[in-house]
Amino acid sequence: MRRVFIIAVPYLWLLALFLIPFAIVLKISLSDVAMARPPYLPQFSWEAGWGAFLSQLDFENFTFLTTDDLYWKAYLSSLQIAATSTLLTLLIGYPIAYAMARAPDEWRATLMMLVILPFWTSFLIRVYSWMGILSQEGYLNQLLLGLGVISEPLIILNTKVAVYIGIVYTYIPFMILPIYAALHRLDSSLIEAAEDLGCSRAKAFWLITVPLSRNGIIAGCFLVFIPTLGEFVIPSLLGGSGTLMIGKVLWEEFFNNRDWPVASAVAVVLVLILIIPIVLFQQNQQKQNEAQS
Amino acid sequence: MPECAFAPWTDPGAEPLIRFRNVTKRFGDFTAVRDLTLDIYEHEFFALLGPSGCGKTTMMRMLAGFETPSSGHIELAGQNIVPVPPNKRAVNMMFQSYALFPHLNVWDNIAFGLKRDGMPKDALRERVAEMLKLTHLERFARRKPHQISGGQRQRVALARSLAKAPKLLLLDEPMGALDKKLRQETQFELMDIQEKTGTTFVIVTHDQEEAMTVASRVAVMDEGELIQVATPSAIYEAPNCVYVADFIGDVNIIEGAAHRAGEDRYTVHWADGQAPLMAASDKAFSPAQNAFLAIRPEKVLVTAERPADAVNAIQGRIHDIAYLGNISTYHVEVAGGRMLKAQTANTRRIENRGFTWENRVWLSWDSTAGVLLER
Numbered sequence: 046m047r048r049v050f051i052i053a054v055p056y057l058w059l060l061a062l063f064l065i066p067f068a069i070v071l072k073i074s075l076s077d078v079a080m081a082r083p084p085y086l087p088q089f090s091w092e093a094g095w096g097a098f099l100s101q102l103d104f105e106n107f108t109f110l111t112t113d114d115l116y117w118k119a120y121l122s123s124l125q126i127a128a129t130s131t132l133l134t135l136l137i138g139y140p141i142a143y144a145m146a147r148a149p150d151e152w153r154a155t156l157m158m159l160v161i162l163p164f165w166t167s168f169l170i171r172v173y174s175w176m177g178i179l180s181q182e183g184y185l186n187q188l189l190l191g192l193g194v195i196s197e198p199l200i201i202l203n204t205k206v207a208v209y210i211g212i213v214y215t216y217i218p219f220m221i222l223p224i225y226a227a228l229h230r231l232d233s234s235l236i237e238a239a240e241d242l243g244c245s246r247a248k249a250f251w252l253i254t255v256p257l258s259r260n261g262i263i264a265g266c267f268l269v270f271i272p273t274l275g276e277f278v279i280p281s282l283l284g285g286s287g288t289l290m291i292g293k294v295l296w297e298e299f300f301n302n303r304d305w306p307v308a309s310a311v312a313v314v315l316v317l318i319l320i321i322p323i324v325l326f327q328q329n330q331q332k333q334n335e336a337q338s
Numbered sequence: 339m340p341e342c343a344f345a346p347w348t349d350p351g352a353e354p355l356i357r358f359r360n361v362t363k364r365f366g367d368f369t370a371v372r373d374l375t376l377d378i379y380e381h382e383f384f385a386l387l388g389p390s391g392c393g394k395t396t397m398m399r400m401l402a403g404f405e406t407p408s409s410g411h412i413e414l415a416g417q418n419i420v421p422v423p424p425n426k427r428a429v430n431m432m433f434q435s436y437a438l439f440p441h442l443n444v445w446d447n448i449a450f451g452l453k454r455d456g457m458p459k460d461a462l463r464e465r466v467a468e469m470l471k472l473t474h475l476e477r478f479a480r481r482k483p484h485q486i487s488g489g490q491r492q493r494v495a496l497a498r499s500l501a502k503a504p505k506l507l508l509l510d511e512p513m514g515a516l517d518k519k520l521r522q523e524t525q526f527e528l529m530d531i532q533e534k535t536g537t538t539f540v541i542v543t544h545d546q547e548e549a550m551t552v553a554s555r556v557a558v559m560d561e562g563e564l565i566q567v568a569t570p571s572a573i574y575e576a577p578n579c580v581y582v583a584d585f586i587g588d589v590n591i592i593e594g595a596a597h598r599a600g601e602d603r604y605t606v607h608w609a610d611g612q613a614p615l616m617a618a619s620d621k622a623f624s625p626a627q628n629a630f631l632a633i634r635p636e637k638v639l640v641t642a643e644r645p646a647d648a649v650n651a652i653q654g655r656i657h658d659i660a661y662l663g664n665i666s667t668y669h670v671e672v673a674g675g676r677m678l679k680a681q682t683a684n685t686r687r688i689e690n691r692g693f694t695w696e697n698r699v700w701l702s703w704d705s706t707a708g709v710l711l712e713r
Contacts, residue, residue, distance in 0.1 A: 237404055238437035240424045242451030242502070256441045 067316070074309035075102035085305050106310035116294065116311065120318065123291040126205070126280075127273040130212040134269045135262065137213060138220030142261075143254075145221070146228035157225075160218050172211055172282050179207050179283070203285025211279040216272070220265035227261025228254070260333045267326035275315055291315055344554060345569075346379040353416070355380040355506065355538050356401065361410035363396050363562075370396040372562040373410070383532050383539045385553035387546060387585075393562040394542045398508050401540065402431045415505065425454075430504040434511040436495035438483040444494050445470075445479040451502045469497040472531060489520050496528075500535060509541040513548060525551045546586050550574065558582050574634075579713050583632040588667075590638070590678045596629035596710060604710060606631050609673045615650045619710040633708035638680035640668050641700050642692050648702035654678065656697050666691075670701055 076085040087093075087101040110116045145156045163171060178184045179202040186198040201207050231254065239249035255262075277292030284290070291311065298308035346352040354377035363371040371393040378384045386394040399405040400412060403424030411418050419427060430451070438447050448469050452462045470476045473493040478486050483494065492512065499507055512528070513521040529552055532539050543549050549556045550570040557567040558581075566578045577583035580591055592615065594608030604623055605614035608631070617631055644651050654672035661684075668680045680701055693699050 232435060232437065234433050234435050234437040235439060237402075237424070238431070238433055238439075239450070240404075241402060241429075241431045242498070243425045243454035245425055248454070253439060 070309045070312055072102070073305050074106055074307075074313045075104065076306045077101075077103075077105075078304050078306050083305065084303050106306045107314070109307060110310055110314065115289075116291075119289045119291045119294045120314070122289040123274050123276075124318075126208060126212075126288075126290060127270050127276075130209050130216070130273055131266050131270045133209060134213050134217055134220045135266060138217050138265065139224055139262070141217075142221045142224035142228055145225050146231070160221050163218070168215065169278065171215070172278055175207070175211055175214065175283060176202060179210065202283060203287060205284065205288055207283040207285075208280050208288050208290075211283045212269075212273055212276065215279065216269040219268040223264035223268065224258055224261040227258040231257050260329065263329045264326070264333075267322055267329070271319055271322055271326070274319060344381070346382070347377070347555065352379055354378060355382075355415055356540075357413040358397075359411050359413070361397075361400065361407045361412060363393070363400060363405060364408045369562050371400075371407075374562070374564060376557065376564060376567065378538065378540060380538055381536055383529065383541070383552055383554045385549035385556045386540065386542045386559060387549040387556050388544065388559035389585075390544060392559040394544075394559050395510065396562075397559075398431070398510055398540065398542045401506065402429055402508055403427050428505040429508060430499040430502055430506075431508040432495050432499040432510065432512055434514055436483075436491050436515075438491060438494055438498070440483055443480050443482050444475060444486070447483070447494055448498045448501050450498065455502065465501060469501050472500070472534070473497040488515055489524070492516060492524065496531070500531070500537065503535070504537065506538045506540065509539060511543055512541065513543075513545075521548070522551075528552060550586070558585060576709055577632065577711070580630050580632065580711055583709065583711065588635050588679060588681075590633045590635060592631040592633070592676075592678075594629065594631065595626045596623040597625055598623070603705065604629070606710070609676070612652070612673050615708075616705040617708050617710045618706045621710065621712065623710070623712070627712075630711045630713070631708045632711055633703055635667060635679040635681040636665075637703055637707040638678065639702045640670070640680045640682055640693070641702065642697070644700045645702050648700075649705045651700050651702040652678070653698060653700055656693060656695055656699055659695065668699075670699060672701070 073085055076087065078084060079086040081088075087098055089098050141160075145153065145160075148156055176183075180186075181198045181200060181202070183202070185201070186195075189195045190198065201210075235253050235257070236249050239253045240246070244252060275292045275295075276290065277296050280288045280290040281293050281296070284293075295308055295311045295315070298304050298311060302308075356376075356378040358374050358376040361371055361374045362369065374393075374397070386397055388394045396405060400407055401414075403419070403422060406420060411420050413419065414427070414429065419429075439450065442450065445466060449462060449466045452465055457465070466479075467476075470479055473496055475490065475493055475497060478490055478494075483491055486494070492515070496512070509528075513524055516524060525548060528539075532552075541549070541552060550573075553570060555567060556570055556573050558565045558573065560581060566573060566582045568576075573582060573586055577586065583589045584591065592606065592608050594606040594615070596604045596606050596617075597614075599605045599616065602618055602620050604617050604619055606617055606629060607614045615631060623629055639645065639648075644653070652672045654670035656668055657671045657677065658669035660667040660669070663684070665681050665683050668682070670678050670680060672678055678701055
């Protein structure tokens with residue numbers, strides 16, 4: 046009985062907060078836009094019954110997505126931005142995680158704290174601060190001009206570069222923590238054994254450290270890639286109008302166009318795209334659990 | 339000692355394989371190894387023995403190249419190896435934790451070092467097969483380390499470190515993780531492998547029995563210094579100080595004042611009103627010098643009556659008997675509340691034993707049974 050209860054809680058949670066809302070979004074994506082409140086038809090009524098309600102649903106919003114190249118370009122651009130920023134986060138996060146795992150014991154708790162510290166302030170405030178840093182009159186340009194490194198202010202804000210900076214900055218803890226966990230478990234005598242058997246330091250890193258932190262790398266990449274793909278706040282605040290991302294398109298459909306059915310269709314397709322990496326991620330986690338037990 | 343015995347350390351012309359010369363290693367203000375000089379010869383099975391923190395592991399890590407001496411130098415086959423990094427040394431190490439690569443199977447673990455040397459594929463396959471055969475692991479070649487038992491893992495670690503045919507193999511507590519029975523079997527296997535391959539082995543251990551079993555010579559260490567370096571039998575029969583006598587096996591230490599009583603003979607006055615003990619020693623003691631008489635329990639005879647011809651005999655009361663099956667250890671209280679241990683083989687059935695708890699017995703031994711030590 047207790048076991049059933051323990052298992053039921055997360056499933057009910059998932060049902061109430063993910064599956065039911067998703068079903069509603071799916072239903073809206075099959076509806077038609079209307080000047081009404083809420084702004085779509087049909088509305089379910091008991092007099093008309095289920096048959097009449099279901100017969101009014103169709104897939105024309107999804108067909109519409111294929112007619113305008115804005116949508117597939119936005120999906121593609123989102124995938125590209127998510128992939129690039131995942132790679133950048135990995136390249137920056139791995140050395141940090143490595144250094145943390147190698148740091149003396151008494152430093153580790155502090156370093157871990159520093160990685161988590163940004164979460165203590167609002168995400169929005171942190172992204173706004175980047176606007177202050179990256180804008181043409183921002184601190185970065187002032188510093189570089191002051192040092193004489195550049196003579197003209199750099200244009201960073203409202204470019205893809207700013208989006209990458211924002212994403213890497215925001216999501217790097219999600220990359221560092223799983224890699225750190227993997228490296229932390231790594232027995233340092235394995236590296237010594239590799240050196241003893243004829244490896245240089247660099248070779249031992251490639252042959253031992255990297256393969257043994259593979260699960261951490263995979264977990265970190267998915268944890269960054271999945272939320273980045275649908276990211277809205279960072280591209281809209283830092284990327285300006287030039288950055289096309291599906292999260293932004295979604296927002297504009299909902300709030301500027303008030304076309305809820307098309308916006309819902311965009312969201313449904315996004316979920317379908319995300320299912321692939323999420324399933325792969327789950328498989329990786331499962332394999333990792335099996336290897337440990 | 340017979341002429342044919344392996345004892346290069348007695349030959350002044352023999353060139354040692356390893357030479358520690360005044361090696362000191364400090365970690366901060368802690369001195370792990372203090373001004374240590376030691377020669378180890380080719381084909382030796384050399385044991386570094388001592389309690390934890392005595393510097394034996396530091397010695398081994400300096401040989402492997404993971405630590406550099408703070409001063410002094412280390413030679414391997416006549417060449418100073420201090421500046422040589424671990425991956426360039428003809429030295430391999432078997433780690434205490436085995437340090438098997440968990441993502442590689444047994445075969446790949448053993449082949450790891452050979453691949454780094456760029457050995458041709460056929461030769462490599464042959465060498466790995468040879469190593470698998472030597473360690474009886476043929477059936478487990480495709481398994482991952484977590485799919486085999488502790489004893490098998492230990493053998494993989496050994497095979498991997500031997501695969502490159504190093505001049506010197508270092509073994510860091512190689513049997514620490516095995517249970518007692520497996521450990522004893524493995525000790526003999528290890529000696530076999532050492533003989534077959536002719537590799538020089540240096541083993542680090544805190545288990546004196548293991549050191550005595552496998553080694554051709556044992557170095558007893560304490561607080562970063564060598565206390566005694568000798569063959570197992572010399573260490574046991576002729577320890578050079580109380581520390582060594584006490585560290586290796588069981589021993590009775592009787593403290594007293596030594597007086598010369600003829601050539602190479604001393605009397606030891608150990609308690610008031612008791613006859614002095616007679617001990618042979620070729621060391622010189624000044625009159626009434628404080629000395630320690632070390633006698634192994636198995637060299638002490640327990641009898642109900644005083645043996646007529648006994649040189650040394652003390653009367654006492656049996657305080658405790660530890661029955662171990664093949665042998666029994668008697669704890670006998672003698673003058674001044676001092677406790678002495680005596681060991682006898684149980685050649686008779688236990689109910690035929692002549693004495694039991696609280697009985698008064700005589701402990702006796704010969705004048706050459708013990709060793710007289712200065713400190």
